[in-house]
Amino acid sequence: MVFERSAGVLLHITSLPGTLGIGTLGKEAMEFADLLVRAGQSYWQILPIGPALSVFGYSPYATVSAFAGNPLFI
Numbered sequence: 867m868v869f870e871r872s873a874g875v876l877l878h879i880t881s882l883p884g885t886l887g888i889g890t891l892g893k894e895a896m897e898f899a900d901l902l903v904r905a906g907q908s909y910w911q912i913l914p915i916g917p918a919l920s921v922f923g924y925s926p927y928a929t930v931s932a933f934a935g936n937p938l939f940i
Contacts, residue, residue, distance in 0.1 A: 872908035872909065873906075873907055873908060873909070874902070874907050874908050874909025874910055874911060875902065875907060875909070875910060875911070876911045876912075877898070877910065877911075877912065878912050878913040878926070879891065879895065879912055879915060879939055882894040882895060882898055888938065888939075889939075890939050891939050898910070913926045913927075914926045914927060914929055915935055915936050915939055916929025916930065916931055916932065916934050916935065916936060917929060917930055917931070917934055917935070917936045917937070918936065
């Protein structure tokens with residue numbers, strides 16, 4: 867069995883540029899994915915994107931639902 871190496875990056879959507887101060891799942895995300903392909907990367911890992919609440923310190927790991935998305939990213 868032959869194993870091939872692959873690489874990727876960890877970048878949260880909020881780190882992308884955007885007109886409202888944070889990135890979105892729109893044009894900026896697609897452009898970043900295209901950049902990864904051109905750079906020969908295989909993976910893009912992101913932090914959870916569920917809605918965060920102030921009572922949990924806006925932590926992406928303490929979301930109210932594993933199935934809901936944050937409306938700020940849409």
